[in-house]
Amino acid sequence: MSRTSRKRSTVANRAIVAGAALLLGGGGLAAVNVYASAGEGKSGGQTQNVAQSWSTISCPDPSNRLTQVPESARAEVDNELAKMDTQITEAYAKFASEKRAIEQDAGYADNAILGPLKAKRTAALDRIAIAIGRSGERPQGLESLSGCTLRADETKAGKGRGGRGGGGNGGGRNGGQGDNGQNGGQDNGQNGGQGNGQDGGQNGGGQDQNQNGGQNGGQDQGQDGGQNGGQGGGQAGNGPEASDFVDITTVQPNVQQARNGRGASKGTFTTECGRNENRLFNPDNVIVAPGVSNGAHHMHDYVGNQSNDAFATDESLAAAQTTCANQGDKSSYFWPVLRLQNGQQEADQNADGGGKEGNAGIIQTPSQVTNTFVGNPKSKVTAMPRLMRIITGDAKAFVNGDANANASWSCTGFEDRQLKDKYPICPEGSQVVRTFKFQSCWDGVNTDSANHRTHVAFADANGNCGNGFKAIPQLQQRIVYNVPPGPGFAVDSFPEQLHKPITDHGDFINVFDENLMNTLVNCINTGKKCK
Numbered sequence: 001m002s003r004t005s006r007k008r009s010t011v012a013n014r015a016i017v018a019g020a021a022l023l024l025g026g027g028g029l030a031a032v033n034v035y036a037s038a039g040e041g042k043s044g045g046q047t048q049n050v051a052q053s054w055s056t057i058s059c060p061d062p063s064n065r066l067t068q069v070p071e072s073a074r075a076e077v078d079n080e081l082a083k084m085d086t087q088i089t090e091a092y093a094k095f096a097s098e099k100r101a102i103e104q105d106a107g108y109a110d111n112a113i114l115g116p117l118k119a120k121r122t123a124a125l126d127r128i129a130i131a132i133g134r135s136g137e138r139p140q141g142l143e144s145l146s147g148c149t150l151r152a153d154e155t156k157a158g159k160g161r162g163g164r165g166g167g168g169n170g171g172g173r174n175g176g177q178g179d180n181g182q183n184g185g186q187d188n189g190q191n192g193g194q195g196n197g198q199d200g201g202q203n204g205g206g207q208d209q210n211q212n213g214g215q216n217g218g219q220d221q222g223q224d225g226g227q228n229g230g231q232g233g234g235q236a237g238n239g240p241e242a243s244d245f246v247d248i249t250t251v252q253p254n255v256q257q258a259r260n261g262r263g264a265s266k267g268t269f270t271t272e273c274g275r276n277e278n279r280l281f282n283p284d285n286v287i288v289a290p291g292v293s294n295g296a297h298h299m300h301d302y303v304g305n306q307s308n309d310a311f312a313t314d315e316s317l318a319a320a321q322t323t324c325a326n327q328g329d330k331s332s333y334f335w336p337v338l339r340l341q342n343g344q345q346e347a348d349q350n351a352d353g354g355g356k357e358g359n360a361g362i363i364q365t366p367s368q369v370t371n372t373f374v375g376n377p378k379s380k381v382t383a384m385p386r387l388m389r390i391i392t393g394d395a396k397a398f399v400n401g402d403a404n405a406n407a408s409w410s411c412t413g414f415e416d417r418q419l420k421d422k423y424p425i426c427p428e429g430s431q432v433v434r435t436f437k438f439q440s441c442w443d444g445v446n447t448d449s450a451n452h453r454t455h456v457a458f459a460d461a462n463g464n465c466g467n468g469f470k471a472i473p474q475l476q477q478r479i480v481y482n483v484p485p486g487p488g489f490a491v492d493s494f495p496e497q498l499h500k501p502i503t504d505h506g507d508f509i510n511v512f513d514e515n516l517m518n519t520l521v522n523c524i525n526t527g528k529k530c531k
Helices: 010-023 071-097 099-104 108-135 314-318 514-525
Strands: 054-058 149-152 163-165 245-247 268-271 300-304 332-336 338-340 368-374 389-393 408-411 423-425 432-437 474-481 489-491 505-509
Touching: 054 071, 054 099, 054 108, 071 099, 071 108, 099 108, 108 149, 268 514, 332 474, 368 514, 389 432, 408 423, 423 432
Parallel strands: 245 423
Antiparallel strands: 054 149, 149 163, 268 368, 300 332, 332 505, 338 489, 368 474, 389 505, 408 432, 432 474
């Protein structure tokens, strides 16, 4: 984290803060972080240095708007969306390498990073609109999603999640502008303060909720980032931060289950598919970016189907080998790898999806992976259609917000306490647990959808499927890791998502044969426990 070296008066400092905010013009107010270094303060006669600390690039995700894409345009749209992810990755790499210049010059990021990125995104969004317009109604307003912002570093000064650049309606005077200009955030780290109000608050720091919040909120923590990292934290310099971890023993039980009704389907079906002992990894995602190598920009673990890569087809998936004990299950189960950030290098340290994109450290093989399909508390379930795709969680939740964040974290012996936006610090003898609960309601027609979400949905709090959707078996995955207690591990992520725990996600492609799927449904509907 760079600092200006010249000493200035308090009045001069205030003028710089105000001037920096004004320089941003109509693109939204800046979250200007003012902090004192050790020894600086009122009593010492030294003045505070002024700097802006930015943690990442925040861009709107167009896929959330693209719910109606004609089948004939799907491949072209998916390809353009994948290119946009690559554009953000490249822009983030430039941002990370030139962070000092950005912090010292308020206009540098606009000229060197955000401006060129917006131009590329504008062109890609225009091509998407044209592709859709050839076969259907051309979407309007996509160009409004072209602008990206810089997000303020959450570990500095305990501010909310700030943004600079193409913001929207949010922001407060000094309070930290929210995601893309909307909704200021809160910093729940050990030393952070909490922002005020929906739009970031007028004066930022707000309440002192945690151990050492208050006036300097989070100055000491995060000065150089995470446990092993540089400015951005983490071994690779882009997260996670110490504030992304919490002692599981301090978390209150929070798991609630819907009560079973008279027509509940209470059975279970467990399929044993190993722990990826054969270390099948790649940075592809055939669901979101078919035909695009490194479409995920992070590595995935794969169990089950052994032919899942960017170029897999329905036919190749159906003909593939499987690690599942029951050979009738050739489904693909995949998720971002977990790495131990202990300074050691993995074989992919110079590869796409690995070290080239900030995913560093030794990939951990789970100690246990359980794939269990369960029923519905209110009704019987119907068979999943073959080759259905389901994604649970959101790989971009740090930028998109938590609307689709669904993966959770816990520790063995404490699984009545589930965390969405924190990694757990487990006590000695307890292991880290990732849990994925997939959507369990289906529209009855489609095996996928344009945004890979709207063909399936979650049941409500009582277990009911709405909007005419049908209950299907719910895949519940439990993935356990034997990692050292304390911070020092993280899931792979898109580089700009900073390895935040809230970005965890799971992917599933149903390649059960018809007979085994019927057996699965019968077991669940008749209350049996089958394997």
